[in-house]
Amino acid sequence: MKRHKTTITYALFLIIVLLSIIQAVVSNRLSTSGIVLGKIEGEIRFYKTENSSLAEEYFLVSSLNNIASRAADLGFAREKSPLVLTNSDLVLTPLSGVAVRQ
Amino acid sequence: MSWRYRFTFLVLIFALGIIISRLFYWQIIKRDELSALAFSQYSGVRKLLPQRGEIKTSDNFPVASNRVSYLVFANPSVLKDKKKITNTLSLYLKTDSSSISALVSLDRFWVPIASGIDLKTKDDIGKLSLSGIGFEQQFKRFYPEASLSAHILGFVGKDESGVDKGYFGLEGYYDRLLRGKEDYVVEIQDALGRPILSKMTKRSKRVNGSSLKLSVDRSIQFLVEAKLKRGIEKYGASSGMVGIMNPRTGHIIAMAAFPSFSPDSYQDYNEDVYKNPFISNTFEPGSSLKPLVMSAALDASVVTPQTRCNICGGPVTIGGYELHTWNDKYFKDTNMIDVIRRSDNTGMVFVAQKLGTDRMISYLTKFGIGQLTDIDLQGEAAPSLKPKGEWYSVDLATAGFGQGISLTPIELLNGFSAIANKGKRMQPLVVSSVEMPDGKIIKIEPKILSKPISEKTAKVMIEILVNAVNKGEAQWTKLKGYRIAGKTGTASIPVAGHYDPDKTIASFIGFAPADDPKFVMLVILDKPTTSIYASETSAPIFFDIAKDLLSYYGIPPSE
Numbered sequence: 001m002k003r004h005k006t007t008i009t010y011a012l013f014l015i016i017v018l019l020s021i022i023q024a025v026v027s028n029r030l031s032t033s034g035i036v037l038g039k040i041e042g043e044i045r046f047y048k049t050e051n052s053s054l055a056e057e058y059f060l061v062s063s064l065n066n067i068a069s070r071a072a073d074l075g076f077a078r079e080k081s082p083l084v085l086t087n088s089d090l091v092l093t094p095l096s097g098v099a100v101r102q
Numbered sequence: 103m104s105w106r107y108r109f110t111f112l113v114l115i116f117a118l119g120i121i122i123s124r125l126f127y128w129q130i131i132k133r134d135e136l137s138a139l140a141f142s143q144y145s146g147v148r149k150l151l152p153q154r155g156e157i158k159t160s161d162n163f164p165v166a167s168n169r170v171s172y173l174v175f176a177n178p179s180v181l182k183d184k185k186k187i188t189n190t191l192s193l194y195l196k197t198d199s200s201s202i203s204a205l206v207s208l209d210r211f212w213v214p215i216a217s218g219i220d221l222k223t224k225d226d227i228g229k230l231s232l233s234g235i236g237f238e239q240q241f242k243r244f245y246p247e248a249s250l251s252a253h254i255l256g257f258v259g260k261d262e263s264g265v266d267k268g269y270f271g272l273e274g275y276y277d278r279l280l281r282g283k284e285d286y287v288v289e290i291q292d293a294l295g296r297p298i299l300s301k302m303t304k305r306s307k308r309v310n311g312s313s314l315k316l317s318v319d320r321s322i323q324f325l326v327e328a329k330l331k332r333g334i335e336k337y338g339a340s341s342g343m344v345g346i347m348n349p350r351t352g353h354i355i356a357m358a359a360f361p362s363f364s365p366d367s368y369q370d371y372n373e374d375v376y377k378n379p380f381i382s383n384t385f386e387p388g389s390s391l392k393p394l395v396m397s398a399a400l401d402a403s404v405v406t407p408q409t410r411c412n413i414c415g416g417p418v419t420i421g422g423y424e425l426h427t428w429n430d431k432y433f434k435d436t437n438m439i440d441v442i443r444r445s446d447n448t449g450m451v452f453v454a455q456k457l458g459t460d461r462m463i464s465y466l467t468k469f470g471i472g473q474l475t476d477i478d479l480q481g482e483a484a485p486s487l488k489p490k491g492e493w494y495s496v497d498l499a500t501a502g503f504g505q506g507i508s509l510t511p512i513e514l515l516n517g518f519s520a521i522a523n524k525g526k527r528m529q530p531l532v533v534s535s536v537e538m539p540d541g542k543i544i545k546i547e548p549k550i551l552s553k554p555i556s557e558k559t560a561k562v563m564i565e566i567l568v569n570a571v572n573k574g575e576a577q578w579t580k581l582k583g584y585r586i587a588g589k590t591g592t593a594s595i596p597v598a599g600h601y602d603p604d605k606t607i608a609s610f611i612g613f614a615p616a617d618d619p620k621f622v623m624l625v626i627l628d629k630p631t632t633s634i635y636a637s638e639t640s641a642p643i644f645f646d647i648a649k650d651l652l653s654y655y656g657i658p659p660s661e
Contacts, residue, residue: 045239048170049170049221052168052170056169056244059163059164059167059244059246060246062163062246063246063247064247064320064324065247065248068324
């Protein structure tokens, strides 16, 4: 009877220890995952903001308003009478496929 | 078994029963209540703001996008040195310190101090580590092309509850589609309020706004705005507008009006400039309506191009009114081709009388006059045509040359485009497709609104209009080598029961190339001062723009 009681006591003690260890491990993992997640979310937010700022800069640089003013600053001028090639000006020779001006 | 052993066993069974019944009570009966209580303790709710959809021109360039901005808020209950914080924030936010002081004096846990703060200012304030001051990320409308196509876009303001809302143009018309849906994230948090990675985290789907892809060509819009602005200055007009449409599909290629505004700082402008005059303002079109009336008469077979006008030898008197030509020159027995070429008012009175009131109303209605075109922009207006019973003989006569009848520029452009499109009138469209948040693209298909005239009539009318450009009043400014169909319109402005003799609305409407039109364009100048005539003001602007458009589309001269 006494031996039986001792076995039960040991078994209960082992279960308590085991459960305590599991709880410690799980709690530890859960508490640190919050920090990791917070860090990851912070990084995502940072990159999203960075992407948005870069896109904004890109759109401003490639806007026609900016291009027109830069072109004017660089001295580009409009061609008043553009050169027009009409269909009758060019003939394709069937064999060589080279365009010949008539 | 001794009685003590049995007694202990029964006591244990009883205790176990009590525990089981208590667990049953908590886990089954009170389950929902306790779950909710626990959930409120370990979870946090975070608001997710949807990003407003972008508005892109035909080259996929966003003319209305979003930029990250921040809301600065304070928790007055934890602010220590309120005066110092107020002065610091006032310095960085460039706002009055008294208004900030009033806000931080409130007995609340959260008060918004300023919104729309840029990233740099946010970082600068953040570096000061002011306790009780925080930031909330927001999105603010951003216009890379500044005020380009402002009247098409409209602007984003706030509604009564301070939520972003689109007004005018596309922002107003497609507001519900663009704004998306605000949503919330429920997170499982630890004791310090940090989110925990857990399968229990409930994350509902945030729905961003849909993006719009326009038929508007950014390069053409830019070009048109520059040329219109220059034209208004050159001809001393009080305002002006241009609309360009693809007659085959109804897609709007460009639409500009001045004076305009910047959607980014709309508050700095007078409210009068917010509405798009091309779809909202009405005017008496004058001679630019003549092609529609002449087409109607040709289609109804009441006249042919060779029909002679037997009332064109002098002024026409109808209902006590004497109707003149614009230059008081009269041509007896002139034909219909020359009536349009010379923009002969008496000739158009002849045509209107031949057509009669019933057919005039019927054809104008089929051309869309007196009705909304249903263009996808907020703010379209359309004055109705007078009921049949209110048309007097003089009304019929003046309607023939575009006076005494009011319409919007978009109505005129839309009706006229039917001549360029084999007699078919298309619904004007600014948006060509909608891009849903999940990437799905919904194309908006062109729609035929009506077929006012036959293809044969349209062809005849095109030749009459090409002749008007080549040999009419505006021939000095026409483009050499191209067949362009068009018509000037110098309309008198009604003022207190009569027409102002010194002020006009000068317009030019036309399309090119005449045989396979790529665009139909209407140019309107309000009260030009260098000349009151369209042939000397709006026509040169039309041809100046047309020249660049033909070059842009790579269309060589045909003659």
